[in-house]
Amino acid sequence: MSWSLNPNTMVITMTMSPYQDPIQFVIGPIHEYMHAYQTVYGYSEKAVASNQMGQSLWRGPSWWMEGSATFVSSLYCYQNPVLFEDITDRWDWEAYSRDLNTHLNNYKKSRKTIQQGATYDDWNLLENENLVHEIIYSGGSIACVFLIQQCRSLQKFMEIFPLIPEIGWGEAFKKSFGMPVEAFYMKFQKFVANAKVSKETPSEKESWCGFLKER
Numbered sequence: 001m002s003w004s005l006n007p008n009t010m011v012i013t014m015t016m017s018p019y020q021d022p023i024q025f026v027i028g029p030i031h032e033y034m035h036a037y038q039t040v041y042g043y044s045e046k047a048v049a050s051n052q053m054g055q056s057l058w059r060g061p062s063w064w065m066e067g068s069a070t071f072v073s074s075l076y077c078y079q080n081p082v083l084f085e086d087i088t089d090r091w092d093w094e095a096y097s098r099d100l101n102t103h104l105n106n107y108k109k110s111r112k113t114i115q116q117g118a119t120y121d122d123w124n125l126l127e128n129e130n131l132v133h134e135i136i137y138s139g140g141s142i143a144c145v146f147l148i149q150q151c152r153s154l155q156k157f158m159e160i161f162p163l164i165p166e167i168g169w170g171e172a173f174k175k176s177f178g179m180p181v182e183a184f185y186m187k188f189q190k191f192v193a194n195a196k197v198s199k200e201t202p203s204e205k206e207s208w209c210g211f212l213k214e215r
Contacts, residue, residue: 114188
C-alpha cells in the first residue's frame, strides 16, 4: 500500500499470484484495506499540521497497527466464506484455528512482549533480531483476540477507530475496551501464559480462541 497527502491518494496493489497462495490472495488485500481504514481514522488535522503523523498519540503502537490489520482481515474472511467460492482452498475453522495457533506459538517462542513492538525504534531493534513478525504481527493479532473477547464482536471492536482522531489512541483504547493500556498489557500477558497452542487439531470452544468459531 502506498499513499500521499498531496494529492490525497491511496493505492493498494497485490504483488503475489492467486496461484501462489489463494488464501492470502483473498486475505491480503483486506489486510491492506485495514491500513487504509486506520489511516483515515488514525490522524486528525492537528496531527498532520504539527507533523505528528508518526506519533503513537494518533496512530497507535506498531503491534496495534499490524496486529489489528492481521486479525481483522483473517476474522472478516472467516465470517464471510463467500469470498472463497471461486477458489479451491477454504478458510474454515480448521484453517483459521491453525493460523491463530501459529501466531500464538510464534509469540510465545519469542520470549518478548508486545510492549517491545510499540515504536519505530522498536521495529528496527526487532528487525535486527529477526523478530518483527513474531512480536508485531503475531503478538499484535493475539492481543486483538484478547481485546475482541472483551467487546464480544467485530463490530464493537471496530468502534475504536472513529474515536482516535477525536481523543487519541490511548483514550480511545480505554473507552472501547474498558481498561487503560497499561492494565491491558498485564492482563494480556496472563492470557498468553494460560493459552495452550493447538496446531494439530482445531481449538475447541473452551480454548483461548474457541469463541471465534461461531461465525
